[in-house]
Structures are given as C-alpha cells and as structure tokens.
Amino acid sequence: MKSIILQTATRYLLPILLLFSFFLLFRGHNSPGGGFVGGLVAAAAYALYSIAFGVEEAKKLLRIEPVYLIATGLMFALISGMIAFFSFDTFMTGKWSDFNFPLFGKLGSPLLFDLGVYVVVIGITLKILFTISEEVKP
Amino acid sequence: MTLLLAIVTGILFTAGFYLVLRRSLVKVIFGLMFLGHAANLLIFNIGRLTKGAPAFILEGNQTAVEPYAEPIPQALILTAIVIGFGVQAFAIVLFKKAYQMIGSDDIHSLKSTDRIA
Amino acid sequence: MLLFSVLSGIFVACLVPFLFKLGRKPGSLIISLVPLSLFLFYLFNFGISDNLGYYESFDFFPALGVNLNFVMDSYALIFALIITGIGTVVFFYSSYYLAENPYLDRFYIYILVFMASMLGIVISDNMVIMFIFWEFTSISSFMLIGFKHREEKSRYSAWQALLVTGSGALALLAGILLLYLITGKMNFSEINSMPQIIQSSTLFLPAMFLVLGGAFTKSAQMPFHFWLPNAMEAPTPVSAYLHSATMVKAGIYLMARINPAFQGAIEWETTLSVFGGITMLFAAYMALKQIDLKRILAYTTLSVLGTLTLLIGIGTPAAMQAMIVYLIAHALYKGTLFLVAGAIDHGTGTRNIDEIGGLKKFMPITAIAATLAALSMAGVIPLFGFIGKELLYEAALEHSLVDYATFGAVFFAALFGVVAAGMSGIFPFFGKAKYPNEKPHEASFIMTTGFVITAFLGLLFGLVPMLVSDNVAKATSDVYYNLPLAVGSSMQLALWHGFNSVLFLSLGTLALGIGILMFRAKLFPIIRKINLPEFLQPSKAYDVSTAILIGSARLTTKILQNGYLRNYITLILLTLLLLTSYSLFAFSDLSVISLYYPVTFYEITIAVIISISAVLVIKSSGRLQAVAALGVVGIFVAIIFSIYGAPDLALTQYSIETLTVILFVLVIYKLPKFLNYSKFSHRLQDFVLAALVGLTMTILILMVTANELPPEFKDYYGQTSYILGKGRNIVNVILVDYRALDTLGEIVVLSLAALGVFALLKLKKDDGDSI
Structure with a gap:
C-alpha cells in the first residue's frame, strides 16, 4: 500500500517528529515529556516511515540494528548510575553540573539516564515492529 | 468522578477477566489489554483525582504549591503503560506463533504441551 | 583497598575469555599471578608491616545497616593468607593438571570467583555482606563440583552440595537477622562486644542454632557431612582448595568469628x-x-x-x-x-x-x-x-x-x-x-x-x-x-x-x-x-527428602497446572474474590463509602463511551471492529489522564495506542476469525465470576478513596524535587532520579521482551519440536 501522498507527507513528517521527540526528551525534566514519551514518538516516526516506504527502507534509514540501540541505551543508564562512584557516593546518586549550558540548561547524570531510556525505548519498539513485519511479509 | 471512574474500572476489570477466560487466543490478548487499562486506572484513582493541576513545580517557585496531582502513581503508571506494550507485543507474537505451530486458535489444544506425565 | 583486593578476583574473572585469547598456557599462568599478588599484598601490608586492625567502610545500603565494612585483623589475615597462598599453588597446579581440559577457561572463572568470595567472607565485618559472599562460595562450589557436567554422578554431587549448604545458608541468614533484632547491629565487631545482651535475650537460642545451621552444613558437621565425600567428584585441585583448605573452613571461620558473642553459654x-x-x-x-x-x-x-x-x-x-x-x-x-x-x-x-x-x-x-x-x-x-x-x-x-x-x-x-x-x-x-x-x-x-x-x-x-x-x-x-x-x-x-x-x-x-x-x-x-549403623548415614535422608520434594511438586503441578488456562484463572480469581471480600466484609465498615461525588456531563460521556466500547469488544465478531473499539478505550483513558493532571501519562498513552494499532494491523490478518469455542453455560459462569471481581474492585477503590491519603510522600517529592532533583516535572524526576533503579529494572525487562519477541519469531517449527 504505497501511496504518494503518504510518502511525501512522511518525508516531511519524519524529521519534524524526530525533532519533536528530542524536544520532548530534553524538556522532560521540567515540563511534560521525558525519555519514555520521546522514545515512543521517535519510534512512531520510523514506524510511519516503514508503513509508507516499507520496512527495508526504514531499516536502511535507521542504519543501526535496533538491538544495538537497546544495548547502548542500557549502557547509558548504567553509566549514569556509576557517575556517582567518582565522588564515592552510592550507585545512582544524581550528579549535576554547576553551570548552565546554552539550550539544555543544567546537565546531570539523570539526564543521561533519561537519554538511555529514550534510546532503549526506540530500540525496543523498532525491534518488535521490524521483527513482526518481517515475519508478516513472506 | 471518583465514583464514576471506580465503576468504569470495575467494568474494565469485568471485561478483561471475562475475555481472559475465553478459549480464543485473540480474545485473551484483548483481555490482557483491558486488564492493563483497568489496573492503571485503579492506581490512578487511588492516588486521588486532582483536576487540571499536574505535578509540576511552577516557574519561579522552589517547591510545588497545592493543589497538584499525586506524582507517585503517575510514575508507576507511566512505566506500566510502556511495559504493558512490551508484554502485549510479546503475548501477540507468542499466540501467533502458537497458532502457526498448532494450527488452532483454541487454547485448549495447547494443553498437551505442558502436561506432566 | 580491601574492597579492591576482594573484587580484583571477580574483575579478572570477567577478563578470563580475553586472557585465553593469548593462548591457554600464557592465559592460565597470567591468571595464576592473581592469587600470588594478592598473597604478597596481604603478607607485606598486614603480615610484615603492622597494619592489623585496618578498617574500611563504604556505604552500600545504609538504610538497612548493610555496608561494605571490611576489617583485617590477625584472624582474618591467617585465613586470607591461606586462601591466597594455597590458591596460588592450586592455580599454577591446575594450569598443568587441567591443561588438556577444553573448559579450562571456565574453570578459572569459577575458581577466581570462588577465591574472591572466600576472601570476602573472611574480611567482611558486616554480617549481611559476609552472607552474600557465603552464598557466592556455595554457587562457585556447585559449578566446580559439577565441572565434569557430563557425568551423572558429578551432577548429583553438585546438587547435593548446593542443596545442603544452600539450605544451611538460609538458616544462617535467619540467624543473622535474629541477631540484628536482638542487638540492632549488623557488624561482627559490634555484636561481639555485647555477649551479655545477646545471651540474656529470649531469641538467643534460636539465633544460635540458626547460625550453627549455616556453619555446620558448610563445614560438613554430622549429620550434614555426607556432601563432602561426594564433592570429591570435582577435579583434584578443586578438592584441595575448596573442600579441604578453604571453603569447608568457612563454617569454622564463622563459629570462631562469632564466638565472643556466644562464648560462655x-x-x-x-x-x-x-x-x-x-x-x-x-x-x-x-x-x-x-x-x-x-x-x-x-x-x-x-x-x-x-x-x-x-x-x-x-x-x-x-x-x-x-x-x-x-x-x-x-x-x-x-x-x-x-x-x-x-x-x-x-x-x-x-x-x-x-x-x-x-x-x-x-x-x-x-x-x-x-x-x-x-x-x-x-x-x-x-x-x-x-x-x-x-x-x-x-x-x-x-x-x-x-x-x-x-x-x-x-x-x-x-x-x-x-x-x-x-x-x-x-x-x-x-x-x-x-x-x-x-x-x-x-x-x-x-x-x-x-x-x-x-x-x-x-x-x-x-x-x-x-x-x-x-x-x-x-x-x-x-x-x-x-x-x-x-x-x-x-x-x-x-x-x-x-x-x-x-x-x-x-x-x-x-x-x-x-x-x-x-x-x-x-x-x-x-x-x-x-559397617556403621544406618542412622549414621543421613545421606539416605537426603535422598528420601529430595524424592518427596520432587514427588509433591509433581503432584501439585498435576492438580493445579492441568493445562487449561481457564482453570488457572478461575482458581486465581476465586481465591482473590474470597480473600478480598472476606476481609472487606469482616473487617471494614462499608458505610464510609460516599456516593456523592461531583460529576459533570462530559465525565459521564467519557465513562459511557468506555463502557460501550468494552461491551463492543466482547460482543463483536469481527477482529477489526474489536481493535477499533479497543483503540477507543485507550484514547479515552488517555483523555482521563489529561483531564486529571497527568499530561505525561496522556502523552505516553497516546503514543502507545498508535503503536498498538500498528502492531495489530501487522499481525491481525494472520490471526483467525473470532470463534466461540465455549458453551453458553461456561460463558455465563465466567461472566458472573468476572463481574463479581469487577464489583469487588470498584468497592475496593471506593473504600480506599474514602480515607485521606497520607500526605508525607507527596509532600516530600513536592518539596525536594526541584531543590534536590533539579527538575520541575516531579513525575519525571521520580522516574530518572529518585526511583531510577526501578526504571533501570523496567527498561531491562522491556529489552528482554523485545529480545523474546525476536527469539520467538526466529524459532522454526521443526526446531520447536526438538526443544
């Protein structure tokens, strides 16, 4: 079911949705949003793309095998917990930078954790969708 | 609304359990999804309803000012929703696979796989 | 320093596969340097220069008093030197003794973990930490006894050792907790300074016997001795190391270590x-x-x-x-x-x-x-x-x-x-x-x-x-x-x-x-x-009790897990119904439920739509209809979230709803049509049961909400979220900071679900039969 309208729309929607998902991720600490929602929106963007162009195209666009995304995300989350070890605090003690970065505001280990959640959620959703749709086709 | 939501939750639980008790695989999956909604609403309701006041600390304040919604149930539900999706996906695939291998949608025909001698 | 010396073994164990890439012989010789260097470390730091009594403490779980407290006194030093000294000999010995064995790398992993945990036992001051290492030695001993896992006898002996020492360890844990109840302390050093308090407590005897349960099983005292001769199934270096020089002495170590507290009784x-x-x-x-x-x-x-x-x-x-x-x-x-x-x-x-x-x-x-x-x-x-x-x-x-x-x-x-x-x-x-x-x-x-x-x-x-x-x-x-x-x-x-x-x-x-x-x-x-009389051979008792255990497990499985999903769920629901309704009607006052809550028109609309969709899903005969109705339920649940101050939930629910529909669209056409397999009487029975459970849930919610919600938690998060967590969105701060460990667990579960989906779909039909 390849439709020109959907394909054209998706081409413009995909970057916007991805941008929106980043936006959700980074403002999540202070307003609605966060890693879970952001990840889901980003995954939905790719899902839309795979409906419009087919799974193979979507995979090509993603470039990375989703399992690696899962692993990377988990690693981010784990590392964010271990940052506290450097100052001899217990696992997962939140650590924050003292000054404000432009655009992001303060950076801290919880933010890295949220980034990890974001990446894991994208990985999981896409892994599930890709595997299932691959199975469906033949 | 608390009363109303409690009744809705009860209905969702009824629908969920009724469907889970069916023999058709697809219905069982639908039942699971109902149960997920029902459980989320139950937790949400028990955290008390606060209309139009999210659990935010407003710009300029150091602490949250009443009224604001109870944040803990929300945190629980948020992960529950996402986990629920994972479980759903897993259940769907599991049942689909079972259907492919056994060739039947009837759960009762699955029974021989875990019978103990 | 002590913590590092304990963990180094585990750290090197992780590197074993890479070290073996250098070749089996160089790899095993490099690994053998670990106990040697630890031996020298202990010898020069504590044996020769007089550093004894060195104390080290890291917070681990301060709320429960479980911290990484390590102490090196003379008694611990003797053990540490035996562990690393004999360890050095055994490690080098094994590199030749097991040179032909294809699983030499595994062997070194197990034995490194064992050595590290044994060191952990002898230098821990905290009883719970010691217990954790204690369990680690049981597990690594299990792996090592069963090292020749293709032989039935090895597996039997490994199980026996694990079950005997494992159940003893459970007793030990209970004993440790009783000692904690008596004294309020978790460290040996503190407990050993208060024998009068301990021995005058009514819990003294239970605590003592439970601790002894752990020590006797580990150190193979009668009547728990039988696992040790059987453990000789392990490769000889293992017998020399674990079942003679070190692990079986852990029980002795513990009895002497805790002796000051019990002494004189x-x-x-x-x-x-x-x-x-x-x-x-x-x-x-x-x-x-x-x-x-x-x-x-x-x-x-x-x-x-x-x-x-x-x-x-x-x-x-x-x-x-x-x-x-x-x-x-x-x-x-x-x-x-x-x-x-x-x-x-x-x-x-x-x-x-x-x-x-x-x-x-x-x-x-x-x-x-x-x-x-x-x-x-x-x-x-x-x-x-x-x-x-x-x-x-x-x-x-x-x-x-x-x-x-x-x-x-x-x-x-x-x-x-x-x-x-x-x-x-x-x-x-x-x-x-x-x-x-x-x-x-x-x-x-x-x-x-x-x-x-x-x-x-x-x-x-x-x-x-x-x-x-x-x-x-x-x-x-x-x-x-x-x-x-x-x-x-x-x-x-x-x-x-x-x-x-x-x-x-x-x-x-x-x-x-x-x-x-x-x-x-x-x-x-x-x-x-x-021959000695029967009662001196309690290994028979072990065989009989494991047979009884397996037999009863089989029986309960046969009765409860008979293969009909419907029966399982009916049983669970009946239990739930009985227990909840009993406590509801016997202990609570149902009259506290208030039926007067303000309701607006659009709220009624939402409730009605959700209810109708639910009925639609149940009644519909087409799959697509049902999916659509389910989607409606999801969307309206999201609307409820957004009205009552939970925008995060609403957002998540919307996105999940979208993805679920995609998922169903992908899969649903492969699934069969809705069929009614059940008889009408069954359906009626199920409906009554489900409705009763639903009703109980409703009453439960109303009971709970009739009381005031204790404000402490909400207040705590509301007060500290911005100051400690640097975030204005309290829900998100809870997720990524306060309860980040839980979230970590959840994303791990999610990852497993995704991998599970992958594994299930890659499972071929003919493979499935042979599994």
Missing part, C-alpha cells in the same frame, strides 16, 4: 563439643574404610573439621589457640596431600590405594612432599602438625564438660589420623612397586613446586614456630571475648614442651598407629567389613 559449648566430637571420631573411622585416595583425604578432612568445632566448643583460650594452629597445619599438609593425590592420579591413572605402591622410584619429588605432609598429619616431631596435636591434647585434657568422653574421642581420632596418614601419604610411595598399567611418571615442574613448598612450610613452621606464634596469639584474642593480656602474651608456640603427659600421649598415639599400619594386611579387611 553452656548451650553453645555443649552443642559444638558434641557435634564436633562425633564428627571427628566418626569421620576418622570412616577414612580407614576407604580405598580411594581422595575419599580417605575427604574423611580425614571431615575429622579435622570436627576437631576444630570441638576445640571451639571447649572454648578456653588454649583451645582457641590450638584451633588456629591446627587449622594452619591442616591447610598445609592436607592441601599437599590432595595435590599429591592428583599427581598420583595423573601419573598412574588410578587413585585406588590397593593398586599402587613403591612409587618413590618414579616420582621422587612427589614422594618427599607426600612424606613430609603425612608426617605432619600424623603429628611427628618436628613438623607443624606435631605442635597442633600437642595443643589439641592439652586442650582436651583441660576440657571441663565431658572429660573422659572428649579425651577418648580425641585419642581415637588422632590414632585413626595416624593410620590414614600412612595410607594416603606413605604407602603409595614405599614398599614393593606396583601400578596398574604403563610406567608412572613424575608430575611436571610447576605442579610439584607448589606442593613441595606447602610441604616444606609445614616443616619450617614446626622448626621455627616463632614465625607464626605472634599472629596466632593475636588471632586467639580476636576470637575470644575480653582475653586478658597476660594470657595472650604467654601463649607462645614451642616445639618442645618438655617431658610431660601430653608428649607421652603423642608418642603413644604414634606408636599405636604405626602398629596398626604394620598389621594392615590383617586389620584392614576387618575394618572395611564393619
């Missing part, structure tokens, strides 16, 4: 003396009945473990000193003898003592080491074992509880020990040469070097007891409550005590033992024929 001393004494005597006798070299050594090890327990039970400073000396001596000679047994096995292909003899011609170096170790075991002057035996006799002579019985038991156990020493360390090498098949050969250089060192250390410590004297005295005061200084400093070790009764006893034992050995051709057949 008559129940403590009696229990230890009786069980220790029986084990000592019984095992020494059993050793004589064996023909397998390793089983002889296993039973003599048991006997020594009994002796050590007995000595702790005697409980005088002299007995404690004897215990520590005996422990060191035993680690040295028994480690040697086990490794020698391995070398004999390697060189001749058998461990049957009837088939070998006169091996000294072929294995001269091994013979020297074996002789030295056997002499030490028999307690011949001037070896270290002699000092141990002297102290043992001295302690037994001054025991106040059951004079003659104790003394007799010690005497006979010592006598049998002499005989067993001859059987295992002397006769294989002397006398007429005999061996089963091809010509025996000497073990390789690295193998022999190790046990020659341990054997000669036994001689060195005997000749120059000053080397260990100080440390033993200090260690004695570590495990003794309020030991007067004068007593401590007077306890110097010496080889020569003068002509006294103890010396004559030692000589008498030796002479009698040699006598028995001289007439062994006549005596052994008789000994082997005398």
Whole structure:
C-alpha cells in the first residue's frame, strides 16, 4: 500500500517528529515529556516511515540494528548510575553540573539516564515492529 | 468522578477477566489489554483525582504549591503503560506463533504441551 | 583497598575469555599471578608491616545497616593468607593438571570467583555482606563440583552440595537477622562486644542454632557431612582448595568469628563439643574404610573439621589457640596431600590405594612432599602438625564438660589420623612397586613446586614456630571475648614442651598407629567389613527428602497446572474474590463509602463511551471492529489522564495506542476469525465470576478513596524535587532520579521482551519440536 501522498507527507513528517521527540526528551525534566514519551514518538516516526516506504527502507534509514540501540541505551543508564562512584557516593546518586549550558540548561547524570531510556525505548519498539513485519511479509 | 471512574474500572476489570477466560487466543490478548487499562486506572484513582493541576513545580517557585496531582502513581503508571506494550507485543507474537505451530486458535489444544506425565 | 583486593578476583574473572585469547598456557599462568599478588599484598601490608586492625567502610545500603565494612585483623589475615597462598599453588597446579581440559577457561572463572568470595567472607565485618559472599562460595562450589557436567554422578554431587549448604545458608541468614533484632547491629565487631545482651535475650537460642545451621552444613558437621565425600567428584585441585583448605573452613571461620558473642553459654559449648566430637571420631573411622585416595583425604578432612568445632566448643583460650594452629597445619599438609593425590592420579591413572605402591622410584619429588605432609598429619616431631596435636591434647585434657568422653574421642581420632596418614601419604610411595598399567611418571615442574613448598612450610613452621606464634596469639584474642593480656602474651608456640603427659600421649598415639599400619594386611579387611549403623548415614535422608520434594511438586503441578488456562484463572480469581471480600466484609465498615461525588456531563460521556466500547469488544465478531473499539478505550483513558493532571501519562498513552494499532494491523490478518469455542453455560459462569471481581474492585477503590491519603510522600517529592532533583516535572524526576533503579529494572525487562519477541519469531517449527 504505497501511496504518494503518504510518502511525501512522511518525508516531511519524519524529521519534524524526530525533532519533536528530542524536544520532548530534553524538556522532560521540567515540563511534560521525558525519555519514555520521546522514545515512543521517535519510534512512531520510523514506524510511519516503514508503513509508507516499507520496512527495508526504514531499516536502511535507521542504519543501526535496533538491538544495538537497546544495548547502548542500557549502557547509558548504567553509566549514569556509576557517575556517582567518582565522588564515592552510592550507585545512582544524581550528579549535576554547576553551570548552565546554552539550550539544555543544567546537565546531570539523570539526564543521561533519561537519554538511555529514550534510546532503549526506540530500540525496543523498532525491534518488535521490524521483527513482526518481517515475519508478516513472506 | 471518583465514583464514576471506580465503576468504569470495575467494568474494565469485568471485561478483561471475562475475555481472559475465553478459549480464543485473540480474545485473551484483548483481555490482557483491558486488564492493563483497568489496573492503571485503579492506581490512578487511588492516588486521588486532582483536576487540571499536574505535578509540576511552577516557574519561579522552589517547591510545588497545592493543589497538584499525586506524582507517585503517575510514575508507576507511566512505566506500566510502556511495559504493558512490551508484554502485549510479546503475548501477540507468542499466540501467533502458537497458532502457526498448532494450527488452532483454541487454547485448549495447547494443553498437551505442558502436561506432566 | 580491601574492597579492591576482594573484587580484583571477580574483575579478572570477567577478563578470563580475553586472557585465553593469548593462548591457554600464557592465559592460565597470567591468571595464576592473581592469587600470588594478592598473597604478597596481604603478607607485606598486614603480615610484615603492622597494619592489623585496618578498617574500611563504604556505604552500600545504609538504610538497612548493610555496608561494605571490611576489617583485617590477625584472624582474618591467617585465613586470607591461606586462601591466597594455597590458591596460588592450586592455580599454577591446575594450569598443568587441567591443561588438556577444553573448559579450562571456565574453570578459572569459577575458581577466581570462588577465591574472591572466600576472601570476602573472611574480611567482611558486616554480617549481611559476609552472607552474600557465603552464598557466592556455595554457587562457585556447585559449578566446580559439577565441572565434569557430563557425568551423572558429578551432577548429583553438585546438587547435593548446593542443596545442603544452600539450605544451611538460609538458616544462617535467619540467624543473622535474629541477631540484628536482638542487638540492632549488623557488624561482627559490634555484636561481639555485647555477649551479655545477646545471651540474656529470649531469641538467643534460636539465633544460635540458626547460625550453627549455616556453619555446620558448610563445614560438613554430622549429620550434614555426607556432601563432602561426594564433592570429591570435582577435579583434584578443586578438592584441595575448596573442600579441604578453604571453603569447608568457612563454617569454622564463622563459629570462631562469632564466638565472643556466644562464648560462655553452656548451650553453645555443649552443642559444638558434641557435634564436633562425633564428627571427628566418626569421620576418622570412616577414612580407614576407604580405598580411594581422595575419599580417605575427604574423611580425614571431615575429622579435622570436627576437631576444630570441638576445640571451639571447649572454648578456653588454649583451645582457641590450638584451633588456629591446627587449622594452619591442616591447610598445609592436607592441601599437599590432595595435590599429591592428583599427581598420583595423573601419573598412574588410578587413585585406588590397593593398586599402587613403591612409587618413590618414579616420582621422587612427589614422594618427599607426600612424606613430609603425612608426617605432619600424623603429628611427628618436628613438623607443624606435631605442635597442633600437642595443643589439641592439652586442650582436651583441660576440657571441663565431658572429660573422659572428649579425651577418648580425641585419642581415637588422632590414632585413626595416624593410620590414614600412612595410607594416603606413605604407602603409595614405599614398599614393593606396583601400578596398574604403563610406567608412572613424575608430575611436571610447576605442579610439584607448589606442593613441595606447602610441604616444606609445614616443616619450617614446626622448626621455627616463632614465625607464626605472634599472629596466632593475636588471632586467639580476636576470637575470644575480653582475653586478658597476660594470657595472650604467654601463649607462645614451642616445639618442645618438655617431658610431660601430653608428649607421652603423642608418642603413644604414634606408636599405636604405626602398629596398626604394620598389621594392615590383617586389620584392614576387618575394618572395611564393619559397617556403621544406618542412622549414621543421613545421606539416605537426603535422598528420601529430595524424592518427596520432587514427588509433591509433581503432584501439585498435576492438580493445579492441568493445562487449561481457564482453570488457572478461575482458581486465581476465586481465591482473590474470597480473600478480598472476606476481609472487606469482616473487617471494614462499608458505610464510609460516599456516593456523592461531583460529576459533570462530559465525565459521564467519557465513562459511557468506555463502557460501550468494552461491551463492543466482547460482543463483536469481527477482529477489526474489536481493535477499533479497543483503540477507543485507550484514547479515552488517555483523555482521563489529561483531564486529571497527568499530561505525561496522556502523552505516553497516546503514543502507545498508535503503536498498538500498528502492531495489530501487522499481525491481525494472520490471526483467525473470532470463534466461540465455549458453551453458553461456561460463558455465563465466567461472566458472573468476572463481574463479581469487577464489583469487588470498584468497592475496593471506593473504600480506599474514602480515607485521606497520607500526605508525607507527596509532600516530600513536592518539596525536594526541584531543590534536590533539579527538575520541575516531579513525575519525571521520580522516574530518572529518585526511583531510577526501578526504571533501570523496567527498561531491562522491556529489552528482554523485545529480545523474546525476536527469539520467538526466529524459532522454526521443526526446531520447536526438538526443544
């Protein structure tokens, strides 16, 4: 079911949705949003793309095998917990930078954790969708 | 609304359990999804309803000012929703696979796989 | 520093696969440097320079008092040196002994983890941390006993060891918690300073017996001894290391470590003396009945473990000193003898003592080491074992509880020990040469070097007891409550005590033992024929109880898990219904429920739409209809979230709803049409049950919401979220900061679900049948 309208729309929607998902991720600490929602929106963007162009195209666009995304995300989350070890605090003690970065505001280990959640959620959703749709086709 | 939501939750639980008790695989999956909604609403309701006041600390304040919604149930539900999706996906695939291998949608025909001698 | 020394073993264990990429031999030799460097570290930092009493503490779980507290006192040091010292020998030895084994890398992983956790046990001050390491040793022991996992007997023995020591460990954990209840402390150092409080508590006896449950199973005291001889299924270096020198001493370690807290209590001393004494005597006798070299050594090890327990039970400073000396001596000679047994096995292909003899011609170096170790075991002057035996006799002579019985038991156990020493360390090498098949050969250089060192250390410590004297005295005061200084400093070790009764006893034992050995051709057949009564063989009880366990598990599975999903769920729901409604109606006042909540028109609309969609899903016969109706439910749930102050939830719900629909669209066409399999009566029955559960839930919610919600948690998060968590969105701060560990767990679960989906779909039908 390849439709020109959907394909054209998706081409413009995909970057916007991805941008929106980043936006959700980074403002999540202070307003609605966060890693879970952001990840889901980003995954939905790719899902839309795979409906419009087919799974193979979507995979090509993603470039990375989703399992690696899962692993990377988990690693981010784990590392964010271990940052506290450097100052001899217990696992997962939140650590924050003292000054404000432009655009992001303060950076801290919880933010890295949220980034990890974001990446894991994208990985999981896409892994599930890709595997299932691959199975469906033949 | 608390009363109303409690009744809705009860209905969702009824629908969920009724469907889970069916023999058709697809219905069982639908039942699971109902149960997920029902459980989320139950937790949400028990955290008390606060209309139009999210659990935010407003710009300029150091602490949250009443009224604001109870944040803990929300945190629980948020992960529950996402986990629920994972479980759903897993259940769907599991049942689909079972259907492919056994060739039947009837759960009762699955029974021989875990019978103990 | 101590924490790092413990964890280094585990760290290197993670690197083993990479080290083995360098080649098996270099890899195993590099790994063997780990215990060596740890040994040197402990020796130079604590043995030679006087750093003892060094304390180290890291917060781990401060809310429960569980912290990484490590202490290095003399007593711990002795153990740490034995663990790393014998460890070094065993590691090097294994690199040749198991050189041909395809799983050598696994072996090193297990044994590294074991060494690290054993070190953890002996230097932990915190009881719970010690317990964690304790469990780690059980698990690594399980892996090592079952190392030859293709053999049924290995697997059986591994299970047995794990189940026996594992259930003992559960008792130990309960004991630790009781001690915590009594004292409110989690550290040995604190608990050991309050014996009066502990012993006057009503929980004293339960706590003591539970702790002993852990110690007795680990150190294989009667009636839990049977797993140790079976554990000889493990490769010989493992037997030498775990089941002789270190792990089985963990129970002894614990009993002595906690001795100051229980010391003086008559129940403590009696229990230890009786069980220790029986084990000592019984095992020494059993050793004589064996023909397998390793089983002889296993039973003599048991006997020594009994002796050590007995000595702790005697409980005088002299007995404690004897215990520590005996422990060191035993680690040295028994480690040697086990490794020698391995070398004999390697060189001749058998461990049957009837088939070998006169091996000294072929294995001269091994013979020297074996002789030295056997002499030490028999307690011949001037070896270290002699000092141990002297102290043992001295302690037994001054025991106040059951004079003659104790003394007799010690005497006979010592006598049998002499005989067993001859059987295992002397006769294989002397006398007429005999061996089963091809010509025996000497073990390789690295193998022999190790046990020659341990054997000669036994001689060195005997000749120059000053080397260990100080440390033993200090260690004695570590495990003794309020030991007067004068007593401590007077306890110097010496080889020569003068002509006294103890010396004559030692000589008498030796002479009698040699006598028995001289007439062994006549005596052994008789000994082997005398069987002990049934009740002394509790391994039967183990077999029966595991059979009962498995049988009852099978029965309950058959009844409860009969393969019909509907039955499971019905059962669960009925239980839920009964329990909840019972407590609802019996204990609560239903009249608190208020039915007057303000309701607006659009709220009613939402409720009605959700309810209608639910009914639609149930009634619909088409799949697409049902999916659409389900989507409606989801969207309206999201609307409820967004109205009542949960924008995050609403957002998440919307996105999930979208993805679910995509998922269904992908899969649904492959699924069959809705079919009604059930009879109407079944459906009616199910509906009634489901409706009752639903109603209970509604009442439950109304009951709960009728009460005020305690505001503490909400307030805490509301007050601190921005100040501590630097975030204005409290829900998100909870997710990524306050409860980040939970979230981490959840994303791991999610990842597993995704991998599960992947695995399920890649499962081919024909593969499925063979699984």
